[in-house]
Amino acid sequence: MYSRWPLHLMFLPGAILLLVYHYVPTFGFIIAFQKFIPAKGILRSEWIGWDNFLYLLQLPNFRQVLWNTIFISFMKVVAGQIFPIIIALLLNEMRVKFIKRSVQTLIYLPHFLSWVILGGILIDILSPTKGIVNQILVFFGMEPIFFLGSPGLFPYVLVGTDLWKDFGFSTIVYLAALTAINPSLYEAAVMDGASRWKQTWHITLPGMAPVIILLATLSMGQILNAGFEQVFNLYSPAVYETGDIIDTLVYRMGLVQAQYGLATAVGLFKSIVSLLLISVSYFLAYRFANYRIF
Structure with missing residues (x-):
């Protein structure tokens, strides 16, 4: 403690x-068990126990919202794990450093932009009348597609745009993991006649395994976090059926409809499920991969 006090100060x-x-x-989770009235405050509002949770489970659209959240989040987690690994492996094989660094910079830039900015850009790009994507489809004789207004396509648009925004960050993390692999392992593999594919399968991927497991474990805690900022800036009532998630439901109940107790109950439910998921994922990572955070 005393010998490393500068690190503790940081x-x-x-x-x-x-x-x-x-x-x-x-402390505000108490509101989930109250009929909360802002004028009375937390300490003086009426205590109603589990009524908010019972009412929540009886909402006709709650199951659909829960399914939308899990489905969109799961696709984001899977795509956000697989695609950056592939890109990192491809960049690692690139020998022209200028092109490699240029590609790293280009794919990393969207990570710094907020969904408010990207939402406006995507609305223009995917517009059914003036969007460049639909103009290309029309040029090839296809009908324009209303990407942000089609309930069937909207979840996949969310996954694709989220991947485009954030896969560059994960790619950089995996590239950093690749630098920690001992080069002598590759030299020994070449002497044994191993092909590039076998080197990747038997050396590169096992060397990246701790980082892959870490990111996968942490992502499990976000399985009920489908991305409020992204969905809020892209969705509309036309796609509530497949695009409405827990966070947007909490927003409408808590801030728009002023049902503070019910909105807090939804948030508490989400937090408990996320805690259970990340605990189970950490246990599985320790059980099958001998992975530990400490």
């Missing part, structure tokens, strides 16, 4: 932010 600001914005607000 950790302190992050710990304070975590405490203030993540742990202190958990």
